[in-house]
Amino acid sequence: MKLVEMQREFRHWLVASSGAIETRLDGTARPGLAVYQNNYRTQLIGCLQMSYPLLRTWLGDDAFLRAAITHVDRRPPHAWTLDAYGADFGDTLRALFPRNPDVHELAWIEWALSESFVAADVPPMPGDELGQVDWDSARLRLSPSLRLRALTTNADAIWSALQQGAQPPESAMLAAPAGLLVWRQGFTSRLQATDVVAYAALQLLRDDDGFDSLCDALVEHLGEEAGVARAGTLLANWLAAGIVAGVEHGTDAAMADDGHDLPHWHEDYRADHAPRQPSAVHAAAA
Numbered sequence: 001m002k003l004v005e006m007q008r009e010f011r012h013w014l015v016a017s018s019g020a021i022e023t024r025l026d027g028t029a030r031p032g033l034a035v036y037q038n039n040y041r042t043q044l045i046g047c048l049q050m051s052y053p054l055l056r057t058w059l060g061d062d063a064f065l066r067a068a069i070t071h072v073d074r075r076p077p078h079a080w081t082l083d084a085y086g087a088d089f090g091d092t093l094r095a096l097f098p099r100n101p102d103v104h105e106l107a108w109i110e111w112a113l114s115e116s117f118v119a120a121d122v123p124p125m126p127g128d129e130l131g132q133v134d135w136d137s138a139r140l141r142l143s144p145s146l147r148l149r150a151l152t153t154n155a156d157a158i159w160s161a162l163q164q165g166a167q168p169p170e171s172a173m174l175a176a177p178a179g180l181l182v183w184r185q186g187f188t189s190r191l192q193a194t195d196v197v198a199y200a201a202l203q204l205l206r207d208d209d210g211f212d213s214l215c216d217a218l219v220e221h222l223g224e225e226a227g228v229a230r231a232g233t234l235l236a237n238w239l240a241a242g243i244v245a246g247v248e249h250g251t252d253a254a255m256a257d258d259g260h261d262l263p264h265w266h267e268d269y270r271a272d273h274a275p276r277q278p279s280a281v282h283a284a285a286a
Contacts, residue, residue, distance in 0.1 A: 043082070045072060049064070067092060101160060117145045122144055130239075141240065142205060143183050146202070197221070
């Protein structure tokens with residue numbers, strides 16, 4: 001038997017607890033195999049615990065451990081580094097806790113913060129370059145550390161309290177949809193909840209729409225005076241936060257969007273769409 005074949009069989013047994021490797025070894029080797037497998041699974045669970053410490057506190061040790069074991073059973077490592085192992089833990093959480101959006105959003109926050117911290121280091125756009133920008137053809141280049149997602153619960157407040165070692169609030173659905181931004185400013189990862197207009201605006205820019213398309217969308221959504229004012233305010237806020245890395249020019253930006261519409265996902269949102277059950281998991285695990 002070739003070494004590579006034995007290695008493949010050993011890996012299959014390690015991940016799935018099955019395979020021909022046990023039959024190829026004598027009985028004295030089986031206790032050693034069990035040690036290997038236990039160390040393998042323990043290391044993966046420890047990786048998830050390190051990646052999601054606040055989620056572990058929120059769920060409780062027992063509930064988090066059950067979720068971690070399920071994830072290890074379903075998702076073997078897929079990258080060269082264990083730092084990436086928790087990337088799809090959110091998929092497992094959505095399957096295990098489908099009625100608990102606070103759990104999904106809290107997990108996203110922790111992972112996005114860790115991702116943003118190690119994102120490519122690109123300096124923010126200096127404010128003194130604004131006077132040289134042709135805004136009719138400008139396309140904003142956003143920081144590679146920026147992460148976006150919709151926010152439906154008070155997961156940001158829960159994260160903030162847990163981060164400070166304070167008593168977290170009971171989870172609750174928001175009365176209206178919002179957005180979450182995560183990015184790195186200097187050497188610090190930032191988390192900010194924002195209203196749906198600012199969130200949708202960043203979505204448009206992330207999809208490579210030009211700044212003129214964003215202005216048109218805001219004017220259509222808010223009216224001319226309010227839309228132009230909001231565009232200026234958003235740009236100033238993004239520059240101050242270091243979210244804008246630079247500006248590119250070209251006709252592609254103007255052609256990227258032919259409808260000039262902000263995303264519509266928020267228009268049909270109601271706070272009662274998702275059951276007000278997030279706290280049930282926390283209470284049961286406490």
